[in-house]
Amino acid sequence: MTDPVTLDGEGRIGEFDEKRAEAAVRELLIAVGEDPDREGLAETPARVARAYRELLAGLRQDPEDVLTTTFDLGHDEMVLVKDIEIVSLCEHHMLPFHGVAHVGYIPAESGKITGLSKLARLVEVFARRLQVQERLTTQIADSLMRILEARGVIVVVEAEHMCMSVRGIRKPGAKTTTSAVRGQLRDATTRAEAMSLILAR
Numbered sequence: 001m002t003d004p005v006t007l008d009g010e011g012r013i014g015e016f017d018e019k020r021a022e023a024a025v026r027e028l029l030i031a032v033g034e035d036p037d038r039e040g041l042a043e044t045p046a047r048v049a050r051a052y053r054e055l056l057a058g059l060r061q062d063p064e065d066v067l068t069t070t071f072d073l074g075h076d077e078m079v080l081v082k083d084i085e086i087v088s089l090c091e092h093h094m095l096p097f098h099g100v101a102h103v104g105y106i107p108a109e110s111g112k113i114t115g116l117s118k119l120a121r122l123v124e125v126f127a128r129r130l131q132v133q134e135r136l137t138t139q140i141a142d143s144l145m146r147i148l149e150a151r152g153v154i155v156v157v158e159a160e161h162m163c164m165s166v167r168g169i170r171k172p173g174a175k176t177t178t179s180a181v182r183g184q185l186r187d188a189t190t191r192a193e194a195m196s197l198i199l200a201r
């Protein structure tokens with residue numbers, strides 16, 4: 001079976017069709033037994049469509065465009081940004097999962113360093129897509145390695161999945177931790193140092 005969605009190498013798709021999204025939400029309201037024409041729901045399809053446009057904005061963003069600002073600071077040791085808040089949508093239920101990402105990298109030999117906010121922007125590019133937590137974690141790590149030519153990367157994501165807390169197994173508070181470690185950060189000592197910085201409160 002062919003994939004009906006055209007994905008590029010970074011898992012992006014084409015334009016957001018707001019009218020189609022609105023029509024689909026209207027259908028869903030009918031399907032759940034609601035009256036989409038009652039006063040309170042009249043604007044709901046348009047609101048929901050806008051909400052999804054925002055929540056899935058990363059589908060139309062390129063990580064290369066985020067990591068364009070680079071400086072040569074001659075700093076060749078780890079840079080770590082902790083507690084970057086994330087909200088993403090799980091691709092199984094289209095319900096949010098939310099938590100924090102910690103992103104660290106060892107810059108390239110050339111000293112290619114990016115702005116700190118750009119690490120958070122990069123996280124956003126991948127979080128604002130339909131995701132599973134493992135792929136979100138991997139994509140952040142792999143794009144840092146590739147685009148910054150980093151010598152090492154560590155990404156740890158801790159999140160609570162609404163599909164586990166408000167429905168199904170209903171275990172609010174259960175947290176999932178995923179990590180991706182690349183390059184020199186795979187070395188046991190460097191990795192342990194990074195993990196202790198990440199876990200320090």
Ligand SMILES: Nc1nc2c(ncn2[C@@H]2O[C@H](COP(=O)(O)OP(=O)(O)OP(=O)(O)O)[C@@H](O)[C@H]2O)c(=O)[nH]1
Nearest residue numbers: 090091092093131132133134161163164167168169
């Ligand atoms: N590995 C992984 N699993 C996820 C993620 N988000 C949601 N899931 C899981 O995806 C699975 C989908 O399982 P299914 O059995 O197909 O769906 P379901 O009947 O709704 O499953 P339950 O949630 O157990 O009720 C569930 O176990 C979810 O907890 C994620 O980011 N990573």
Ligand SMILES: [Zn+2]
Nearest residue numbers: 090092093163
């Ligand atoms: Zn889910």
